[in-house]
Amino acid sequence: MKENTDKQTYGLLAEFKNPAHLMKAAKLTNKAGYKNYDCYSPFPIHGMDDAMGLKPSKLGYIVLGHAILGFTGALSLISWTASVGYPVNISGKPFLNFPAFVPVTFELTILLSAFGAVFGMFFLNNMPKHHNPIFNSDTFKKATDDGFFVIIESDDDLFHDEKTRAFLQEAGAVHIETIEK
Amino acid sequence: MHHAKITDNLTYPEHENTHKLFFGIAILGAIASILGYFINPEQFYFSYLTSFTFYASIALGCLFFVMVHHITRSEYGVVLRRIPETYASFIYIFAILFIPILIGVETLYLWTDEELLATDKLIAGKSPYLNIPFFIARNVLYFTVWSYMGYKLYKNSVAMDKSGDWGLDTAQRKIAGPGLFIFGFTLAFASFDWMMSLDPPWFSTMFGVYYFAMTFQVFFAVVILTVLFLHKKGLLTNTIRIPHISDLSRMLFGFTVFYAYIAFSQFFLIYYANIPEETLWFYHRLEGNWENFTYLLLIGRFVVPFLILLPAASKNNMKLVGIVSAWIVIVHFIELHWIVMPTLHHYGMEFSWIDIATLLGIGGLFMGMFFRQFRKENMVSNNDPRLEASLNKH
Numbered sequence: 001m002k003e004n005t006d007k008q009t010y011g012l013l014a015e016f017k018n019p020a021h022l023m024k025a026a027k028l029t030n031k032a033g034y035k036n037y038d039c040y041s042p043f044p045i046h047g048m049d050d051a052m053g054l055k056p057s058k059l060g061y062i063v064l065g066h067a068i069l070g071f072t073g074a075l076s077l078i079s080w081t082a083s084v085g086y087p088v089n090i091s092g093k094p095f096l097n098f099p100a101f102v103p104v105t106f107e108l109t110i111l112l113s114a115f116g117a118v119f120g121m122f123f124l125n126n127m128p129k130h131h132n133p134i135f136n137s138d139t140f141k142k143a144t145d146d147g148f149f150v151i152i153e154s155d156d157d158l159f160h161d162e163k164t165r166a167f168l169q170e171a172g173a174v175h176i177e178t179i180e181k
Numbered sequence: 182m183h184h185a186k187i188t189d190n191l192t193y194p195e196h197e198n199t200h201k202l203f204f205g206i207a208i209l210g211a212i213a214s215i216l217g218y219f220i221n222p223e224q225f226y227f228s229y230l231t232s233f234t235f236y237a238s239i240a241l242g243c244l245f246f247v248m249v250h251h252i253t254r255s256e257y258g259v260v261l262r263r264i265p266e267t268y269a270s271f272i273y274i275f276a277i278l279f280i281p282i283l284i285g286v287e288t289l290y291l292w293t294d295e296e297l298l299a300t301d302k303l304i305a306g307k308s309p310y311l312n313i314p315f316f317i318a319r320n321v322l323y324f325t326v327w328s329y330m331g332y333k334l335y336k337n338s339v340a341m342d343k344s345g346d347w348g349l350d351t352a353q354r355k356i357a358g359p360g361l362f363i364f365g366f367t368l369a370f371a372s373f374d375w376m377m378s379l380d381p382p383w384f385s386t387m388f389g390v391y392y393f394a395m396t397f398q399v400f401f402a403v404v405i406l407t408v409l410f411l412h413k414k415g416l417l418t419n420t421i422r423i424p425h426i427s428d429l430s431r432m433l434f435g436f437t438v439f440y441a442y443i444a445f446s447q448f449f450l451i452y453y454a455n456i457p458e459e460t461l462w463f464y465h466r467l468e469g470n471w472e473n474f475t476y477l478l479l480i481g482r483f484v485v486p487f488l489i490l491l492p493a494a495s496k497n498n499m500k501l502v503g504i505v506s507a508w509i510v511i512v513h514f515i516e517l518h519w520i521v522m523p524t525l526h527h528y529g530m531e532f533s534w535i536d537i538a539t540l541l542g543i544g545g546l547f548m549g550m551f552f553r554q555f556r557k558e559n560m561v562s563n564n565d566p567r568l569e570a571s572l573n574k575h
Binding site: 056099100 | 493
């Protein structure tokens, strides 16, 4: 503990007894104004998003952006190639033949939307991430079994080693430990 | 999870005479239609066929939904199910309503014309299928099967309200399984008979799916409108809640895309292959002001509802969902008009007052039958095994 400076501390890990306590702690943490914190549990807990004050995901807008890009990109590419770049007479149909362009436009819209959804999700989740300092904690392994955790990271503006520890204690933590980087 | 209970009054109020109002409309519509028949019989038959396919599609969409609901053991749909069940419980009226079409079969369908059959080999070659006795036999089969399935599914469901016997849930699935299989064939062939054979040289193997896609899109619009109507009367407001309606809106959105996919695929394959006997059908629908309606359908039935319903927030906006649903019902009628009428008016839409008369006549009867049946029983099946899950939906 003594050699710990703020730089080396990743955050404070607090364990809670059950999902209800975790939910209450999440509400309190959110209310106290902490921004860089997260909750971990072995299974999804309904209502957690609201308790933590999480806003709806921005993923939809990322997907929409990609969809519009795919739509306009495909339409301009195929229009240009079919009517300006390399016009070919196909059974006497016009060069600028929109019904024929629909499949390509549709496919490219879907393709880019799917890319936007998958890679946008990676981006929003800070993935790929090869190591997370909370794995340094042995107690944290319970998060995949029967542990319910709140972690408040040290780079939060409100973070203060003693005060945050006291706050978590008050919130009902059964075990608190410091996570090192 | 807390135990949810139905807190609403489950019966349609006694003093409400909604069904009588609709029966009144039906009588007025019928009188106007008969008048129309004497003034312009040809127009009457075509208008009648348009209105008939319009309401039949609503009832059949409901029948399909109820069967899908049972076979998937859907939870979200339990509180909604009585509405489509009721719509599908009296399909037998369509068997009676089909009689005028049988009377006018020689006016409506070219393939009945003996003189034409003698000269036109293409149409004559189809006469083993397209002849009056077989046409009648097929339609008798369709209406028998649909009426039986709709009535039985409704009766079992109502019986479960009273007895609480969950074994009926299994009985429902036993109807729904084979029922869906039969439904697919009968709906497709009915659409070939009613609408595709108006232009006997023309054929599209996708036409059955196309009619189904329209049917199922408008089905969600009709159920949403019915629920909003009940809410406006202050009924079932705590039972069918916003999460249920937004689910219906999601399905409406999904089947708007499905409709566009099917309708465009049918057009696209015919357009690209460019074989005269196939292309003519669309050629007629791009003549005169029919062309405007072709574009109206593309934009009005797909692009606009798609863009409006795309954001998550709009599916929770009941006013917006109601407007889009009403619009889709209107466009559905325009599309059936666009399918049927070019056989009579080749060079452009000539909207006739007889269209309105038949629409009100059949519509009044259809909606009147719905409300007459709806007030007899509970508005929600209150002993369903999955009722609680449905009430708890969020």
